[in-house]
Amino acid sequence: MCGIAGLFSKSLEVSDGLGGHLGEMLLQLSDRxxxxxxxxxxxxxxxxxxxxLSLFGPPGCAWDALAREVGAGEPExxxxxxxxxxxxxxxxxxxxxxxxxxxxxVMSAGQAIEIYKEAGPxxxxxxxxxxxxxxxxxxxxHTRMATESRVTTEHSHPFSTGxxxxxxxxxxxxxxxxxxxxxxxxxxxxxxxxDSEVAAGYLTWRMREGASLERALEGCLEDLDGFYTFAVGTxxxxxxxxxxxxxxxxxxxxxxxxxxxxxEYRAIAVLPGAEEATVWEPEPGRxxxxxxxxxx
Amino acid sequence: xxxxxxxxxxxxxxxxxxxxxxxAPRWRxxxxxxxxxxxxxxxxxxxxxxxxxxxYYCAGMNKQATVRVHGNAGTGVAENMMSGTxxxxxxxxxxxxxxxxxGLLVIHGDASARxxxxxxxxxxxxxGSVGHMSAFMAQKGRLVVCGDAGDALGDSIYEARLxxxxxxxxxxxxxxxxxxRDEHRDELRELLxxxxxxxxxxxxxxxxxxxxxxxxxxxxxxxxx
Numbered sequence: 001m002c003g004i005a006g007l008f009s010k011s012l013e014v015s016d017g018l019g020g021h022l023g024e025m026l027l028q029l030s031d032r033x034x035x036x037x038x039x040x041x042x043x044x045x046x047x048x049x050x051x052x053l054s055l056f057g058p059p060g061c062a063w064d065a066l067a068r069e070v071g072a073g074e075p076e077x078x079x080x081x082x083x084x085x086x087x088x089x090x091x092x093x094x095x096x097x098x099x100x101x102x103x104x105x106v107m108s109a110g111q112a113i114e115i116y117k118e119a120g121p122x123x124x125x126x127x128x129x130x131x132x133x134x135x136x137x138x139x140x141x142h143t144r145m146a147t148e149s150r151v152t153t154e155h156s157h158p159f160s161t162g163x164x165x166x167x168x169x170x171x172x173x174x175x176x177x178x179x180x181x182x183x184x185x186x187x188x189x190x191x192x193x194x195d196s197e198v199a200a201g202y203l204t205w206r207m208r209e210g211a212s213l214e215r216a217l218e219g220c221l222e223d224l225d226g227f228y229t230f231a232v233g234t235x236x237x238x239x240x241x242x243x244x245x246x247x248x249x250x251x252x253x254x255x256x257x258x259x260x261x262x263x264e265y266r267a268i269a270v271l272p273g274a275e276e277a278t279v280w281e282p283e284p285g286r287x288x289x290x291x292x293x294x295x296x
Numbered sequence: 297x298x299x300x301x302x303x304x305x306x307x308x309x310x311x312x313x314x315x316x317x318x319x320a321p322r323w324r325x326x327x328x329x330x331x332x333x334x335x336x337x338x339x340x341x342x343x344x345x346x347x348x349x350x351x352y353y354c355a356g357m358n359k360q361a362t363v364r365v366h367g368n369a370g371t372g373v374a375e376n377m378m379s380g381t382x383x384x385x386x387x388x389x390x391x392x393x394x395x396x397x398x399g400l401l402v403i404h405g406d407a408s409a410r411x412x413x414x415x416x417x418x419x420x421x422x423x424g425s426v427g428h429m430s431a432f433m434a435q436k437g438r439l440v441v442c443g444d445a446g447d448a449l450g451d452s453i454y455e456a457r458l459x460x461x462x463x464x465x466x467x468x469x470x471x472x473x474x475x476x477r478d479e480h481r482d483e484l485r486e487l488l489x490x491x492x493x494x495x496x497x498x499x500x501x502x503x504x505x506x507x508x509x510x511x512x513x514x515x516x517x518x519x520x521x
Contacts, residue, residue: 266330
């Protein structure tokens, strides 16, 4: 099963309450994914020349010492994760952590993205990570019912798909082992044996080769064997794609204040003004995307 | 009129009341907010009006009741309906009327993929269009589409009859266009009337059904369907 949710704010009120709204959406999707939960928030962009890392560390991790070591400001702690803003480019910062601190996992890197995820019921996740305090321009979320691989924090969604990019997935892929081998030969790194991480790696590879997000997603229709509804977050917005057979559900809705997507309407019903929203089911095999510049 | 607000009353309490030995004849339900299995499993000649969007399997297994949704319906509305009438005033998601044995399902908007999948005798009338693989393995009953049909219409169809006014993007395995005879125009006229479709004439529709080449069909048994 799994549940996915995306919320894109078009008003200050919704941006201020983004974490609360997404948290409510995740709670509605708990039945679809009781094993783990995760979110990607786009908020407080790091200044030019700096970048932002979301890190997952073992209990008792010395985040302050790490921040001093890398010359970052005070780390923002949230559950088992910490967000650091560092004075270097995102790729360099990510490489530095991987080399110097192999005990840490880089969950995301970029200017605006923050990823938080953890094994356990969505309700606990929402509380432990203080989701309701978070503001931002847009966010994606996921509740997982594991099928293809183990239940751990690393196997939870969202998966980072490159700088400021992430993916959440409802479905399962059949050709992920072969595709992972092919992508590894192209230099794409994987941290788990999860099928959705392969979809994320595939998008990273296609965009590294010059494809736009839309083109990369269209490539999924050819190269991924399986069923899926994907939501992909970017610095400017998010995109949605369903497999051509449409095995997995998706519903979208829009008001003057927000655009939302979710596995089920009940996750949209909790948003302000949902009764008056335009609601539709995205067509299979078609890429839908929203970007800040386009709706402004 | 028995009024139930699902912001106050639990869905389980509502369904239990509808399943009771002598349910009230008329119901109005507020704040469905996408709840699943709303008004499912009714077996009584009651009328239920739902104000808002419903989730999965609304009015599933319906017997005798009339359920009207003033909004959209999620996956599997009226699935396995036995009798009665279900009306969706908005759009319906996938698998509307799946495996339904009897009764009438009317969708005022569009229905997405697999509308009428494996239908077994129900009548389904969609004022708008239906998605791909509609009437997949449909065994019996009538599916009327006033708009267009998606790809692979009627794939592996048995003896259901399909009427489409617009374009079918493609026909599934063993599904073929068939001649519209007077008996078909008559039953179509009656279905359009019962479903409140205005401005559509039976002459605008094409009929599709089974070529009877795929499944183990013996023409001696045709009268049994």
